[in-house]
Amino acid sequence: MIKVVRRATGRYAPMVICDQCGEAITDCRDGNVEYKADRLGTDAFTGEPFFTHKECSEAFESARGGLYVWWATELGAWLVWLLDNAKANTPDVRDNAEKLERI
Numbered sequence: 099m100i101k102v103v104r105r106a107t108g109r110y111a112p113m114v115i116c117d118q119c120g121e122a123i124t125d126c127r128d129g130n131v132e133y134k135a136d137r138l139g140t141d142a143f144t145g146e147p148f149f150t151h152k153e154c155s156e157a158f159e160s161a162r163g164g165l166y167v168w169w170a171t172e173l174g175a176w177l178v179w180l181l182d183n184a185k186a187n188t189p190d191v192r193d194n195a196e197k198l199e200r201i
């Protein structure tokens with residue numbers, strides 16, 4: 099899940115939280131985004147993303163598999179695609195974010 103949490107600095111910031119262990123995923127290289135697929139594994143069932151550490155992925159899928167198949171992709175790639183699809187992967191957007199007070 100995406101959650102706003104209080105950091106050690108006292109400021110609040112959006113973080114990716116593992117839906118299996120509940121800990122923050124602090125390095126995108128350690129994370130996956132998971133989607134429940136249909137029973138045949140041919141189409142995303144709801145499109146709802148879930149986030150896991152790579153080391154938590156198998157436990158997450160095993161606990162929730164049932165009749166469904168899970169798809170997974172690397173968190174870093176997924177975040178880049180998200181930024182691209184929101185036209186947020188640009189220097190002006192990054193500069194503006196740096197200027198804004200962080201929540």
Ligand SMILES: [Zn+2]
Nearest residue numbers: 116119151154
């Ligand atoms: Zn985890």
